[in-house]
Amino acid sequence: MTPILSATNLSKTFGSGDSAVHAVTDVSLQVQPGELILIKGPSGSGKTTLLSILGGLMRADTGVVSLAGQELTALGEGALAELRARKIGFVFQAYNLLGALNVEENILFPARLIPGHYAKARQQAAPLIERLGLTHRRKARPHQLSGGEKQRVAVARALINDPPLILADEPTGNLDSERGSEVAMLLHDIARKDNRAVVIVTHDQRIEDIADRILWLEDGRIRDRKQEPHEWTRDPVCGMRVDRWVARNVADYEDVAYAFCSADCHERFVADPARFAPTS
Ligand SMILES: Nc1ncnc2c1ncn2[C@@H]1O[C@H](COP(=O)(O)OP(=O)(O)OP(=O)(O)O)[C@@H](O)[C@H]1O
Ligand SMILES: [Mg+2]
Known part of the structure; x- marks a missing residue:
C-alpha cells in the first residue's frame, strides 16, 4: 500500500x-x-x-x-x-x-x-x-x-x-x-x-x-520503545512517582533533568532549586 x-x-x-x-x-x-x-x-x-x-x-x-x-x-x-x-x-x-x-x-x-x-x-x-x-x-x-x-x-x-x-x-x-x-x-x-x-x-x-x-x-x-514505555522518577518537591515520558512539567538543574507531578511543584522547585535537588 x-x-x-x-x-x-x-x-x-x-x-x-x-x-x-x-x-x-x-x-x-x-x-x-x-x-x-x-x-x-x-x-x-x-x-x-x-x-x-x-x-x-x-x-x-x-x-x-x-x-x-x-x-x-x-x-x-x-x-x-x-x-x-x-x-x-x-x-x-x-x-x-x-x-x-x-x-x-x-x-x-x-x-x-x-x-x-x-x-x-x-x-x-x-x-x-x-x-x-x-x-x-x-x-x-x-x-x-x-x-x-x-x-x-x-x-x-x-x-x-x-x-x-x-x-x-x-x-x-x-x-x-x-x-x-x-x-x-x-x-x-x-x-x-x-x-x-x-x-x-x-x-x-x-x-x-x-x-x-x-x-x-x-x-x-x-x-524504539516496544517494551516498557515508562521511566519512573521522583518529583523532588513532593516525592510522588512521575513518568518522565509523559510529565508535562520538567526542569534542568545542574545538568540533571527533573520531572514534576504538577505546575505547582514545578514552580516551587524553580523558585529555589537548591532546596529541593537531592545532594549527591
Ligand atoms: N523556534 C525555535 N527556536 C529555537 N529553539 C526552538 C524553537 N522551537 C523549538 N525549539 C527547541 O527545540 C526543542 C524541541 O521543541 P518542541 O517544541 O518540538 O518540543 P515538544 O516535544 O513539542 O515539547 P512540549 O511537549 O513541551 O510541547 C526544544 O528544545 C525547544 O526549546
Ligand atoms: Mg509541543
Missing part, C-alpha cells in the same frame, strides 16, 4: 554553535490511510517541531517529506500553501479560532484557500457541523463556546477541505475527561471510517488506547 505520508531522514537544528538545539534528528516514518499514529515523548523532545515539518509549516534542514507521492520539500511557498490547504488538516492545541467569526465561518475559513472550492464547502459544512454536534452553536462566537466545543470546531475546520491527512498537536490537552474522550473517539472515527491518516501528538492515555502505533521521540530521535 502507498503511504499517504512518508518522511525520510528529517533533521532540524535551531540556532548554531554552542546554543544549537538539535530538535529533530534523522527521523523517518510512514503513515498509511486509515492509520492513527501517536507521537509521544518528554517536553522538548521535538514533537511539535516534527509535526510542523510533516505538515509543511516548517522546513527541515535535511530530509524529504512526501504527501500522497508528492514531495513537499521540493515545492515553493505558493505551491506548498495550496497543497497544505488541500491535503492537510491541522488541529492546534490552542484552537487558533478567529474571534471575529462565528462557528460556521471559522469552519469554512480554510475553504477560501482553495480557488473555486468555497461553494462546495458550504454545502458540506452542514453535515460536518451536525456530525460534530455543533448545529445549535453554529452562529456562536468562539468566546461563547466551552473548551470542548472549541476543540470540536477546530476538528471540523481541519476536515472542511476533506484532506487525507490530519495532524493534531495535543488536541485533548485542555479538555475534561468526558469531552476529551469524545474528541479521542472522533479522531479515531476520522481515521477508520473516513480512511484518513491521523497523526497526533499527545500525553493523553485515552488516545494511547486507540492508537495503531506509538512513536517515541527522545532528544529529537525516534526511540
Whole structure:
C-alpha cells in the first residue's frame, strides 16, 4: 500500500554553535490511510517541531517529506500553501479560532484557500457541523463556546477541505475527561471510517488506547520503545512517582533533568532549586 505520508531522514537544528538545539534528528516514518499514529515523548523532545515539518509549516534542514507521492520539500511557498490547504488538516492545541467569526465561518475559513472550492464547502459544512454536534452553536462566537466545543470546531475546520491527512498537536490537552474522550473517539472515527491518516501528538492515555502505533521521540530521535514505555522518577518537591515520558512539567538543574507531578511543584522547585535537588 502507498503511504499517504512518508518522511525520510528529517533533521532540524535551531540556532548554531554552542546554543544549537538539535530538535529533530534523522527521523523517518510512514503513515498509511486509515492509520492513527501517536507521537509521544518528554517536553522538548521535538514533537511539535516534527509535526510542523510533516505538515509543511516548517522546513527541515535535511530530509524529504512526501504527501500522497508528492514531495513537499521540493515545492515553493505558493505551491506548498495550496497543497497544505488541500491535503492537510491541522488541529492546534490552542484552537487558533478567529474571534471575529462565528462557528460556521471559522469552519469554512480554510475553504477560501482553495480557488473555486468555497461553494462546495458550504454545502458540506452542514453535515460536518451536525456530525460534530455543533448545529445549535453554529452562529456562536468562539468566546461563547466551552473548551470542548472549541476543540470540536477546530476538528471540523481541519476536515472542511476533506484532506487525507490530519495532524493534531495535543488536541485533548485542555479538555475534561468526558469531552476529551469524545474528541479521542472522533479522531479515531476520522481515521477508520473516513480512511484518513491521523497523526497526533499527545500525553493523553485515552488516545494511547486507540492508537495503531506509538512513536517515541527522545532528544529529537525516534526511540524504539516496544517494551516498557515508562521511566519512573521522583518529583523532588513532593516525592510522588512521575513518568518522565509523559510529565508535562520538567526542569534542568545542574545538568540533571527533573520531572514534576504538577505546575505547582514545578514552580516551587524553580523558585529555589537548591532546596529541593537531592545532594549527591
Ligand atoms: N523556534 C525555535 N527556536 C529555537 N529553539 C526552538 C524553537 N522551537 C523549538 N525549539 C527547541 O527545540 C526543542 C524541541 O521543541 P518542541 O517544541 O518540538 O518540543 P515538544 O516535544 O513539542 O515539547 P512540549 O511537549 O513541551 O510541547 C526544544 O528544545 C525547544 O526549546
Ligand atoms: Mg509541543
